[in-house]
Amino acid sequence: MKRFDLEQRLIQFSVEVIKICNKLDGSYASQHLSKQLIRSSTSTALNYGEAQGAESPKDFIHKMKVCLKELRESLVNLKIQKGADLSKDNNPVDNLIKENNELVSIFVASIRTSQAKNR
Numbered sequence: 001m002k003r004f005d006l007e008q009r010l011i012q013f014s015v016e017v018i019k020i021c022n023k024l025d026g027s028y029a030s031q032h033l034s035k036q037l038i039r040s041s042t043s044t045a046l047n048y049g050e051a052q053g054a055e056s057p058k059d060f061i062h063k064m065k066v067c068l069k070e071l072r073e074s075l076v077n078l079k080i081q082k083g084a085d086l087s088k089d090n091n092p093v094d095n096l097i098k099e100n101n102e103l104v105s106i107f108v109a110s111i112r113t114s115q116a117k118n119r
Contacts, residue, residue: 007049009103013044013045013103014041019092020093021035023088024081033077033086037077040071040077044070048063057117064107064111068107071104078093078100081093082094082097
């Protein structure tokens, strides 16, 4: 996978999260979770951009770990929203959960590869 393919996937993931969050009702739970989900999902794309400009291999690994942390937070948030039936249509949420899982796998593999190269 090329760097820009992953970057585009992260951007698209963030966009889809925003679209879904905009469709949620105005309940306290929906507002609370959607605001946090938007922060964590967009943070992943933004921090990945930071990782591309890392000053050292150690800095790159650290920034990639931040991305992974935010992806994991996003995944738990999506699962809570699904479990609480906050979305009228769970298909888009299921698609985001699937994409989130794939992104987590990519980041785990990338971090492991980078760590192995820098030992």
